Amino acid sequence: MTDRLALHGVFKSFGGLHVNSDVSFALKAGDRVALIGPNGAGKTTLVNIISGDLRPTAGRVLFEGADVTRLPIAERSRRGLARTFQISRLFASLTAGENVSLAVMQRRGLTRRVLSATADMADVHTECIELLETLGIADLAALPVGQLAYGQQRLLELAIGIALKPKVLLLDEPAAGVPHEETPKILGAIDRLPPDIAVLMIEHDMDLVFRFARRVLVLAGGRLIFEGTPAEASLDEDVRRAYLGSYADARRTA
Numbered sequence: 323m324t325d326r327l328a329l330h331g332v333f334k335s336f337g338g339l340h341v342n343s344d345v346s347f348a349l350k351a352g353d354r355v356a357l358i359g360p361n362g363a364g365k366t367t368l369v370n371i372i373s374g375d376l377r378p379t380a381g382r383v384l385f386e387g388a389d390v391t392r393l394p395i396a397e398r399s400r401r402g403l404a405r406t407f408q409i410s411r412l413f414a415s416l417t418a419g420e421n422v423s424l425a426v427m428q429r430r431g432l433t434r435r436v437l438s439a440t441a442d443m444a445d446v447h448t449e450c451i452e453l454l455e456t457l458g459i460a461d462l463a464a465l466p467v468g469q470l471a472y473g474q475q476r477l478l479e480l481a482i483g484i485a486l487k488p489k490v491l492l493l494d495e496p497a498a499g500v501p502h503e504e505t506p507k508i509l510g511a512i513d514r515l516p517p518d519i520a521v522l523m524i525e526h527d528m529d530l531v532f533r534f535a536r537r538v539l540v541l542a543g544g545r546l547i548f549e550g551t552p553a554e555a556s557l558d559e560d561v562r563r564a565y566l567g568s569y570a571d572a573r574r575t576a
């Protein structure tokens with residue numbers, strides 16, 4: 323089976339700052355992988371490289387076997403790569419339903435011919451409402467995004483990610499900033515993602531990692547220092563050191 327996503331020797335520097343060094347890994351259909359690591363380890367930078375928001379300094383990103391390293395975000399998205407952001411990027415002046423409908427329309431190729439597409443709009447609306455129902459936020463469809471609570475906005479972001487029917491979904495801290503009592507809803511939504519999607523999730527909350535991930539990648543100082551199950555990660559000495567902040571010291575003295 324061709325990997326859905328593969329990174330080969332990815333490096334990223336900002337001036338003299340080496341943020342990602344020689345990172346390689348692959349995701350297959352149905353994978354549930356968490357990318358963890360201490361603050362500043364380079365996780366978001368790596369996700370930005372996968373999504374096309376950033377170009378790597380060296381190395382390659384393959385999507386279904388094809389080199390997409392130089393392709394723009396929109397082309398990667400058309401091929402089936404979707405992401406959510408750590409900080410919400412929803413259209414605040416549109417309603418929740420309109421935000422999801424736009425994603426459904428984008429996937430169906432309707433956004434370029436909006437004026438001639440009215441016949442398809444009933445379908446788009448039905449799909450949008452079904453999606454919002456799946457995430458338990460159908461009652462919010464008519465509300466402007468600006469009026470939604472933060473946790474509801476994160477659920478809406480997930481709805482948009484799913485609306486794109488991606489083959490690979492990148493989730494950047496989907497539960498960040500969500501009040502504790504609302505995290506079960508985010509977890510429930512993630513549990514109900516279509517099983518075939520390959521999902522890579524950046525997450526600090528280890529409860530969520532344990533519940534979601536079957537495999538964990540640990541990034542420290544820009545390098546992958548561990549790949550294994552969540553249980554193995556929690557017992558690994560290098561991983562423990564990375565989280566205690568002594569990994570950088572160990573490298574400096576090595």
Ligand SMILES: Nc1ncnc2c1ncn2[C@@H]1O[C@H](COP(=O)(O)OP(=O)(O)OP(=O)(O)O)[C@@H](O)[C@H]1O
Pocket residue numbers: 336339341359360361362363364365366367368
């Ligand atoms: N555009 C940029 N220009 C310069 N430095 C950057 C840029 N983007 C990120 N960095 C630096 O790269 C390092 C890694 O940042 P990144 O956001 O990828 O880490 P992270 O592992 O996602 O951290 P966190 O868990 O805190 O979100 C940090 O030192 C950050 O300041």
